[in-house]
Amino acid sequence: MLSIKNLQAKIGDKQILNGINLEVKPGEVHAIMGPNGSGKSTLASVLAGREEFEVTGGEVVYNGKDLLEFSPEDRAREGVFLAFQYPVEIPGVSTINFMKTAVNQIRKYRGQETLDAVSFLGLMKEKMKLVEIDQSLLNRSLNEGFSGGEKKRNEIFQMAMLEPKLSILDETDSGLDIDALKIVAGGVNKLRSSNNSTIVVTHYQRLLEYIVPDFVHVLYKGKIVKSGGKELALELEAKGYDWIKDEVAVA
Amino acid sequence: MSKDNQLLEELTSREYEHGWNVALETDSAPKGLNEDIVKFISERKNEPEWMLEWRLKAFRLWSKMTEPKWPNVTYPAINYQDIIYYSAPKQSAKPKNLEDVDPELIKTFEKLGISLTEQKRLTGVAVDAVIDSVSVATTFKEKLGELGIIFCSFSEAVREHPELIKKYLGSVVPMSDNYFAALNSAVFSDGSFCYIPKGVRCPMELSTYFRINAANTGQFERTLIVAEEGSYVSYLEGCTAPMRDENQLHAAVVEIYAMKDSHVKYSTVQNWYPGDKEGKGGIYNFVTKRALCAGDNSKVSWTQVETGSAITWKYPSCVLKGDNSSGEFYSVAVTNNMQQADTGTKMIHIGKNTKSRIVSKGISAGKSQNSYRGQVHIMKRAEGSRNFSQCDSLLMGDQCGAHTFPYIDVENSSSKVEHEATTSKIGEDQIFYCQQRGIDEESAVALIVNGYAKEVLNQLPMEFAVEAQKLLALTLEGSVG
Ligand SMILES: Nc1ncnc2c1ncn2[C@@H]1O[C@H](COP(=O)(O)OP(=O)(O)OP(=O)(O)O)[C@@H](O)[C@H]1O
Ligand SMILES: [Mg+2]
Numbered sequence: 064m065l066s067i068k069n070l071q072a073k074i075g076d077k078q079i080l081n082g083i084n085l086e087v088k089p090g091e092v093h094a095i096m097g098p099n100g101s102g103k104s105t106l107a108s109v110l111a112g113r114e115e116f117e118v119t120g121g122e123v124v125y126n127g128k129d130l131l132e133f134s135p136e137d138r139a140r141e142g143v144f145l146a147f148q149y150p151v152e153i154p155g156v157s158t159i160n161f162m163k164t165a166v167n168q169i170r171k172y173r174g175q176e177t178l179d180a181v182s183f184l185g186l187m188k189e190k191m192k193l194v195e196i197d198q199s200l201l202n203r204s205l206n207e208g209f210s211g212g213e214k215k216r217n218e219i220f221q222m223a224m225l226e227p228k229l230s231i232l233d234e235t236d237s238g239l240d241i242d243a244l245k246i247v248a249g250g251v252n253k254l255r256s257s258n259n260s261t262i263v264v265t266h267y268q269r270l271l272e273y274i275v276p277d278f279v280h281v282l283y284k285g286k287i288v289k290s291g292g293k294e295l296a297l298e299l300e301a302k303g304y305d306w307i308k309d310e311v312a313v314a
Numbered sequence: 315m316s317k318d319n320q321l322l323e324e325l326t327s328r329e330y331e332h333g334w335n336v337a338l339e340t341d342s343a344p345k346g347l348n349e350d351i352v353k354f355i356s357e358r359k360n361e362p363e364w365m366l367e368w369r370l371k372a373f374r375l376w377s378k379m380t381e382p383k384w385p386n387v388t389y390p391a392i393n394y395q396d397i398i399y400y401s402a403p404k405q406s407a408k409p410k411n412l413e414d415v416d417p418e419l420i421k422t423f424e425k426l427g428i429s430l431t432e433q434k435r436l437t438g439v440a441v442d443a444v445i446d447s448v449s450v451a452t453t454f455k456e457k458l459g460e461l462g463i464i465f466c467s468f469s470e471a472v473r474e475h476p477e478l479i480k481k482y483l484g485s486v487v488p489m490s491d492n493y494f495a496a497l498n499s500a501v502f503s504d505g506s507f508c509y510i511p512k513g514v515r516c517p518m519e520l521s522t523y524f525r526i527n528a529a530n531t532g533q534f535e536r537t538l539i540v541a542e543e544g545s546y547v548s549y550l551e552g553c554t555a556p557m558r559d560e561n562q563l564h565a566a567v568v569e570i571y572a573m574k575d576s577h578v579k580y581s582t583v584q585n586w587y588p589g590d591k592e593g594k595g596g597i598y599n600f601v602t603k604r605a606l607c608a609g610d611n612s613k614v615s616w617t618q619v620e621t622g623s624a625i626t627w628k629y630p631s632c633v634l635k636g637d638n639s640s641g642e643f644y645s646v647a648v649t650n651n652m653q654q655a656d657t658g659t660k661m662i663h664i665g666k667n668t669k670s671r672i673v674s675k676g677i678s679a680g681k682s683q684n685s686y687r688g689q690v691h692i693m694k695r696a697e698g699s700r701n702f703s704q705c706d707s708l709l710m711g712d713q714c715g716a717h718t719f720p721y722i723d724v725e726n727s728s729s730k731v732e733h734e735a736t737t738s739k740i741g742e743d744q745i746f747y748c749q750q751r752g753i754d755e756e757s758a759v760a761l762i763v764n765g766y767a768k769e770v771l772n773q774l775p776m777e778f779a780v781e782a783q784k785l786l787a788l789t790l791e792g793s794v795g
Contacts, residue, residue, distance in 0.1 A: 135749035138750075139751055145750050147750075151743050152744075153748075154766060156761055156768075204765070
């Protein structure tokens with residue numbers, strides 16, 4: 064699905080990613096953890112094609128294709144989805160209208176017929192149930208005045224709508240209350256299949272109780288410095304990052 | 315950064331869609347302006363003596379006036395003697411109905427996306443089409459006639475309804491009002507006249523399309539809308555012009571007279587040729603639009619979507635004379651490349667408990683300058699009046715300018731005025747968010763801009779809102795910065 068080799072990226076003069084290696088196979092869930100500022104969101108942005116970041120080395124192969132060659136919109140159309148840590152507001156554009164545009168542009172790219180209003184609404188109703196989101200929220204301007212939790216839930220709703228192959232969830236759990244966390248995690252689990260993969264960026268073990276990862280990686284100073292199974296998350300929760308930082312310093 | 319430049323480049327190289335002209339045979343006045351030209355125009359239009367006298371009076375006034383210099387626009391001095399003031403497509407006789415109209419003309423309108431025949435058959439929108447200086451076709455006349463509604467060309471109104479024209483012409487915008495209004499009063503060539511009788515709700519949109527076709531020609535149309543007590547009408551104007559190297563002058567006057575309990579909705583989608591990316595050519599659009607809410611509880615709403623013209627000078631205004639009368643102004647003004655717009659509104663509160671609402675959305679791209687100029691004047695006797703103004707500016711790129719000039723004058727203590735203003739830029743992160751969902755950059759900009767302008771676009775009649783949305787997207791495609 065995704066193969067990242069020695070990926071390096073910078074913004075301005077600041078080098079942020081210092082040689083990331085990561086293999087994600089279909090059906091797998093990978094968790095990425097790591098201290099603030101270690102480069103987790105940057106990795107997500109680079110994969111999604113944010114142009115502010117300059118890739119200075121390495122390669123990313125996605126389903127046999129060079130992902131870095133694609134424009135951001137084509138990456139999305141190829142099935143890459145990023146649930147943003149900080150979703151932006153678009154005044155005057157409802158989530159419904161936004162999603163209709165997105166779904167139809169993606170369908171066009173894939174050579175499918177665009178959805179008319181009725182079938183779109185049908186699809187929407189189905190996905191709304193999945194993440195238990197209220198239509199009144201979807202009628203409002205996208206993310207404008209949404210609470211932190213509503214924004215995150217809206218991201219997962221969009222993910223459900225677009226049915227991506229590779230989803231990157233950047234701290235989707237932050238700002239969610241316990242119930243919302245369960246609902247959102249439930250939604251993600253329902254969307255899981257042997258054909259799609261998920262990368263979950265999080266600071267908390269709690270989310271990983273609901274979305275159980277196959278692998279856990281620790282990102283530190285722009286590098287994956289430790290990988291392990293789901294028990295690594297528990298260890299981090301108990302011990303913090305200092306021991307890993309020490310290990311890195313010794314090495 | 316380089317991507318922005320590339321996009322701006324792409325945007326500026328986009329061509330004006332309506333930039334063709336049709337080889338119509340024309341009957342024109344010689345260049346220049348003097349009393350003989352005024353007489354020539356009046357004669358060509360078979361006008362009665364009183365009309366000629368009115369024009370001559372306006373001409374004499376204009377001769378003594380000077381062009382206003384206060385708008386925030388710059389342009390080379392206009393040589394008023396170098397303009398042709400009357401040009402009409404040659405037709406053997408005035409067409410009685412659509413079937414008699416020159417097929418070339420019909421083609422012109424079909425290119426504009428307004429098929430008169432289609433309009434007539436399908437959409438229930440009555441259309442009056444003015445090309446260069448003359449009205450060429452009015453549809454739906456009979457149906458409207460049954461309700462006592464008059465919707466015809468101005469020239470026809472002068473001949474057929476002189477008592478109404480004499481009574482209302484210049485009653486809202488006097489010929490002495492300003493330089494361009496005086497000029498228009500002297501040489502106006504045609505336009506539309508609407509009269510809605512007492513208690514009648516006009517069952518369809520009334521719509522006029524203006525097109526300048528001939529070279530070196532000014533267009534000076536007049537629109538007069540009279541709404542009798544308790545009546546309602548929604549009226550729309552659209553316009554285009556071919557691409558030409560020289561600037562062309564357009565100086566129109568619109569007057570709306572609203573009586574007790576009447577409601578007039580006036581919408582316009584202005585798409586005159588804006589000039590090329592270096593600023594060559596384009597229409598100089600100097601327009602005076604004013605509504606008089608003469609009767610109690612009368613209401614006038616102006617909605618404008620301004621995308622064209624090299625220079626726009628335009629302040630649709632409401633004089634709120636009747637008690638409890640209200641005025642609204644909804645505007646989206648887009649400028650791109652070298653365009654300059656100085657537009658806004660005036661709300662003059664005279665009657666008690668009068669209300670006005672101003673929503674102005676400016677969008678500037680390229681090297682354009684976009685100014686909002688608004689005046690809210692609440693007079694002493696206009697007790698309990700209210701105004702709300704919202705002026706937003708959206709910038710694309712860093713070479714354009716947005717300016718706001720609000721003038722607020724409140725002469726009593728029981729009235730309330732609220733003014734809000736914002737300036738924003740289309741964010742990279744907004745565009746990236748859209749792209750991440752599979753939406754390409756151009757569609758993303760269109761989506762964001764339409765969202766920004768939504769409150770105004772919502773005011774337009776449905777079919778025109780769609781047209782306006784497309785026009786906005788077209789004007790701004792790719793203009794991110
Ligand atoms: N636009 C930018 N300009 C300058 N520095 C940036 C920019 N974006 C990110 N950085 C820097 O890159 C580093 C990595 O940031 P990133 O957002 O990827 O961290 P993170 O691991 O997601 O942190 P958190 O856990 O707090 O979300 C930080 O030091 C941050 O300040
Ligand atoms: Mg982050």
